[in-house]
Amino acid sequence: MRIIPISLPTPFYIGPVNVYLIAEEPLTLIDTGPKTKEANEALREGLRRERLRVSDIRRIVLTHAHEDHCGLARSLRDEAKDAEVLIHNWETGHRIGRLEDASHRDLLARAGVPDSEIETMRRIYEEVRRYADSFADHEYGGLRDEAELEFTNGALRIIHTPGHTPGSCSFVREADRTVIAGDCVLKRITPNPVLSPDPIDPSKRFPSLAEYLVSLARLRTFAPTLVHGGHGAPVNDYEELFNRYLRAIRERQAEVIRLVPKAGASAWDVSRDMFPETDDVHRFLAVSEAVAHLDLAHSEGKIAVEMSGGREVYRQLAVN
Numbered sequence: 001m002r003i004i005p006i007s008l009p010t011p012f013y014i015g016p017v018n019v020y021l022i023a024e025e026p027l028t029l030i031d032t033g034p035k036t037k038e039a040n041e042a043l044r045e046g047l048r049r050e051r052l053r054v055s056d057i058r059r060i061v062l063t064h065a066h067e068d069h070c071g072l073a074r075s076l077r078d079e080a081k082d083a084e085v086l087i088h089n090w091e092t093g094h095r096i097g098r099l100e101d102a103s104h105r106d107l108l109a110r111a112g113v114p115d116s117e118i119e120t121m122r123r124i125y126e127e128v129r130r131y132a133d134s135f136a137d138h139e140y141g142g143l144r145d146e147a148e149l150e151f152t153n154g155a156l157r158i159i160h161t162p163g164h165t166p167g168s169c170s171f172v173r174e175a176d177r178t179v180i181a182g183d184c185v186l187k188r189i190t191p192n193p194v195l196s197p198d199p200i201d202p203s204k205r206f207p208s209l210a211e212y213l214v215s216l217a218r219l220r221t222f223a224p225t226l227v228h229g230g231h232g233a234p235v236n237d238y239e240e241l242f243n244r245y246l247r248a249i250r251e252r253q254a255e256v257i258r259l260v261p262k263a264g265a266s267a268w269d270v271s272r273d274m275f276p277e278t279d280d281v282h283r284f285l286a287v288s289e290a291v292a293h294l295d296l297a298h299s300e301g302k303i304a305v306e307m308s309g310g311r312e313v314y315r316q317l318a319v320n
């Protein structure tokens, strides 16, 4: 099975995104890049190098629905006529922009984010939304955990790897233990568990970091020899990266716990202490990270949390 990475430019801080062409029948594209002229042209150039065209694509599979990964899906599908689009049904970003949904904004309010900041974040994500087209519910199919994407020569096993987003999926080729992991596994950075409503009960937060740790451990059971991530170079030593991630997560958790004052603080307060310099979209990512670590620390019995005036206030555990 030929897996061909194509790097596409993005207008985002993260830099270029990797999409993957599976050069088998049916011709399959995993992720698409953002909806920009530059990404579109780079993708066509990548296809041309393989003597292929957009109209040859039969299947578009999305690791997750962030704009840098799903933005061109709709226009490519239209151009490729009856190409099938597949994504896990816990994803929402291909249907609606982030923070457009009230349940998503409620989570921010509960995390202590002031209303004016929520409005700013919302406006920023409205801008980001320009980089993706939306899909209606009947226009795509669902990726199911443990099912296979079949090709005339072999198959990729679908592994639901939530954490970065609730519906993030990875694709495993067991014959040579190769994984395409989207933003679940990135060589240089620890992926951000982004604040999201729980797909089963949107009034609750998705336990993104706890789920992410399970996903990393699950990928480890395949003993990957090569992991293709959504950004940056491939990972040849998953075991080393896995241990580095765990260390980074433990260190960040300890830091977050230290930043919770005796008098109590919201996740927003903690995120401003942790990343005082951030602005724009990074404030959302910073509060996402603080919430993720505080949630995990709370679920592990390391800090206390209570509701106060509609906000969650974290406190150090009382010493007996």
Ligand SMILES: [Zn+2]
Pocket (backbone or CB within 6 Å): 064, 066, 164, 183
């Ligand atoms: Zn992402």
Ligand SMILES: [Zn+2]
Pocket (backbone or CB within 6 Å): 014, 017, 066, 068, 069, 183, 230, 231
């Ligand atoms: Zn990404």
